[in-house]
Amino acid sequence: MEILILLLIVAAVFYVLYVGLIHKQNAAKESFSGIDVQLKKRHDLIPNVLTIAQKFMDHEKSLLTEITTLRTKAESPVNPADADGLKQKFAAEAQLDDKMKSLFVAVENYPTLKSDTVMVQAQQTYNEVEEHISAARRFYNSAVTELNNAVKVFPGSIVAGMLSIKEMPYFEATETDRKEVNAADILK
Amino acid sequence: MENTATQATPVFIERAPYEKGFADFFEKNLKERLQKAETDRLELLKEYDHRKTVGYPMYVPVILLAGILFLYADPQFGLFVGIGLGALLYQWIQGPVHKYRSNVKEGIVAELVTFFGELSFSESRKLDTQLLEDSGIVPGFTTYNGGDHLSGNYDGVDMEMCEVELKQKGNKDREYVVFKGEMFHIKLKKTFTGKTIVKKDSGFLGNAFGGIFTKLERVKLEDPKFEKEFEVYGTDQVEARYLLTTAFMERLLTLRDTFDKNGTIQCEFSNDHLFITIATNRDLFEAGPIEESCLDTEDIHIFLSQMESVFQVIEVLKLNKYTGL
Numbered sequence: 001m002e003i004l005i006l007l008l009i010v011a012a013v014f015y016v017l018y019v020g021l022i023h024k025q026n027a028a029k030e031s032f033s034g035i036d037v038q039l040k041k042r043h044d045l046i047p048n049v050l051t052i053a054q055k056f057m058d059h060e061k062s063l064l065t066e067i068t069t070l071r072t073k074a075e076s077p078v079n080p081a082d083a084d085g086l087k088q089k090f091a092a093e094a095q096l097d098d099k100m101k102s103l104f105v106a107v108e109n110y111p112t113l114k115s116d117t118v119m120v121q122a123q124q125t126y127n128e129v130e131e132h133i134s135a136a137r138r139f140y141n142s143a144v145t146e147l148n149n150a151v152k153v154f155p156g157s158i159v160a161g162m163l164s165i166k167e168m169p170y171f172e173a174t175e176t177d178r179k180e181v182n183a184a185d186i187l188k
Numbered sequence: 189m190e191n192t193a194t195q196a197t198p199v200f201i202e203r204a205p206y207e208k209g210f211a212d213f214f215e216k217n218l219k220e221r222l223q224k225a226e227t228d229r230l231e232l233l234k235e236y237d238h239r240k241t242v243g244y245p246m247y248v249p250v251i252l253l254a255g256i257l258f259l260y261a262d263p264q265f266g267l268f269v270g271i272g273l274g275a276l277l278y279q280w281i282q283g284p285v286h287k288y289r290s291n292v293k294e295g296i297v298a299e300l301v302t303f304f305g306e307l308s309f310s311e312s313r314k315l316d317t318q319l320l321e322d323s324g325i326v327p328g329f330t331t332y333n334g335g336d337h338l339s340g341n342y343d344g345v346d347m348e349m350c351e352v353e354l355k356q357k358g359n360k361d362r363e364y365v366v367f368k369g370e371m372f373h374i375k376l377k378k379t380f381t382g383k384t385i386v387k388k389d390s391g392f393l394g395n396a397f398g399g400i401f402t403k404l405e406r407v408k409l410e411d412p413k414f415e416k417e418f419e420v421y422g423t424d425q426v427e428a429r430y431l432l433t434t435a436f437m438e439r440l441l442t443l444r445d446t447f448d449k450n451g452t453i454q455c456e457f458s459n460d461h462l463f464i465t466i467a468t469n470r471d472l473f474e475a476g477p478i479e480e481s482c483l484d485t486e487d488i489h490i491f492l493s494q495m496e497s498v499f500q501v502i503e504v505l506k507l508n509k510y511t512g513l
Contacts, residue, residue, distance in 0.1 A: 034426045128506075135430035142408060 017150075017159040024147040028168050029080040031143040035136040035171060039074070039093060041129050046071050046100070049122050053103065056113035060106050067103060070096040080168075087169045094172075100126070137171045144168045198222045198483040206496040207489070213303050214485075221295050225482050228291055232284040233478055243281040250274055285478050292475035292482060293336070300488065304495060307340035309473075314350050315371055323463055324385050324404075325454040327366040329354035336473040345502050346375035351472060352465075370447060370472060372464040374502060376457075382424035384431055384457040386440070389419050411437055431457055431505070439500045440464075446490075446497040447472070462505070 050064055057064065074092040078085040104123060107114050148167040151160040160166075200214035254270025290311065298309040314334025320326045332354055339348035354367040385404060404421035407428040414437045422428035444453035448468035455464040472494070475482060 031425065038426070131433075132426065132430050135428075135433075136426045138410065138429045139425045142410070 013155070014159060017156050018163065021147075021150055021156060021160055021163065021165050024143070024150050025165055028140070028143040028147045031136070031140040032080045032086070032168075035133065035140050038129065038133045038136045042096075042126070042133065043071055043075050045122070045126055045129060046096075049100075049103070049119075049126065052116065052119050052122060053107065053113065056110050056116075057106065060103070063099065063103060063106065067096065067099045070099055083166055083169055090169065090171050097130075141170050144170055196481075196483055198485060200485050200488065203489060204493065204496075206499075207492055210303060210492065214488075217299050217302070218296065218488075221299060222483055225292055225295055229288055229478060229482055232288045232291075236281075236284040236478060239281045239284065243277055246277055247274065250277060288478045289475045293473055296475075296482075297336075297473050300491065301338055301340075304342060304499075305340070307338060307342065310337045310339075311335055313337035313339075315348065315352065315373055319373060319463065320352075320354070320371075322458075323456055324383070324458075325387060325456045325463065325465055326371075327354065328356060329366055330357045331355040331363060336471075342499055342502060345377065347498070347502070348373050349498070367465070367467060368469060369451065369465060369467040371466075372462075372498065374462040374464075376460050376462060376505075379460045380427055380431075380457055382422055382427045383459075384420065384422040384424075384428040386432070386455045387419050387421070388452050388454060389415075389417055407432075409437075414441075417441075433504075435504045436501070439497070439504045443497040443501055446494045462501075464501075 046067065050067060053060070054064060070092060074089065074096045076089070076092075078089045080086065104126075107119065107123075113119055144167075147165075150156045151165060151167050198214075198219055200211050200218075202208060202211050250270065250273045254266050254273070256266070257269055258266030293309070293311050301307045301309045312335055314332070314337055317332055320329070320332065332352070334350050334352045337348065337350035339346075341347070349370060349372040352367065352369065352371045353365060355363040356366045358364050383404065384407070404423055405425065407420040407422045407425055409415055409420060409429070409432060411434060414432075420428060420432065440453060440455065443464070444451055444466055447466050448470050451466045451468035451470075453464065453466045455462065472491075476484075476487065
């Protein structure tokens, strides 16, 4: 009788952990789709920016080509359950974001382009998209933190192992964002 | 009590970047009004002192009359007469004080707000009742008193704010105050698909109880200070985080602190508007005591900092910029 009660308790604990892990995994996948929506907005915006920039930026053709290549690479679909695929996607998006930032810095050297109304609007819209991406990233990282904690902490780690539920990667800030800003570089 | 024969000349010295230009505005638009208000204050103060001298002793016959009626006639009628006559007498005594406060609002405050551009002041106007009833951060109410309404356009953004007092009928039809403070309504240039509510943290049980009855999801933010003070609910997790950036959260807390450090601030983003409430017992637009000079510009400095904190909220959300999204 005692063994039966013990088994029931173990089963109940297992069930609670199982349900919790599934919920957290689904929440993390849902949050990834939230990022994906925002990243798609960025991808859709980039061709418009490049079209405007091409008219003026004769000396930046290699940068524009690089951005187009990176955009194509970043647009590739990925399964949220594929941790390596996610890491590659995030890395591609980070590279794309870095190059776009370089483009907008380069725009400063072209006064006509810099003051072009359409370009100004495009930059503002791009900044707005970036803020949405940042918000989506915060949500994704929050959901992933909950999932990863549940996967790593005992006894959830046992249940996660049995169900093959793995940790998901964080969507981290780009290297450019993390670098210290040197005022001397800007105020040349 | 003050009975100065000569007045000091009020001077405004700019102390903060957001006060830039106000010294000129003060010289041209406010200085003479303040001096007139001070002259009026001294006359009203004399009248007030006279009414107190005459009026307070009148309470004796009023209490006697009420007592006689209570003991020898009808007790309820006695109470009615006592309270009624007492209230009338009080209103008569306070007459000059009310007039002084009204003069300051109409003469000074109404002109003061024009410094910010297209803003106007109304002592009697209040926020639309439907706005309060539709809000998820305003408690239920049966009586709505409002006033000292400021409205207009700041840098392309329509906004209004006013002092609000809400009462609810309780047991035996007695009313009790459920909210007193300031409310702000800001029309957004962006339309949001979801609803995001920032409420005061009610502790573990309060939050759990409150969370049961809401259809909104709990949004956990990374800022531990903000998380400790507030509970956030929303229909869209991403949109909630887009709105509630670190910069916005700081501005929200600054807004609360400039109005009342001990006040309770809550806000709601819904459709095309931002609605903020600050529960506080302080009156924003009231003149100081009639016994004190109104030439002191310290209250003006405070008012400017309060308005600046409102404008900072608008600017941090970039509500004045259209980005096509």
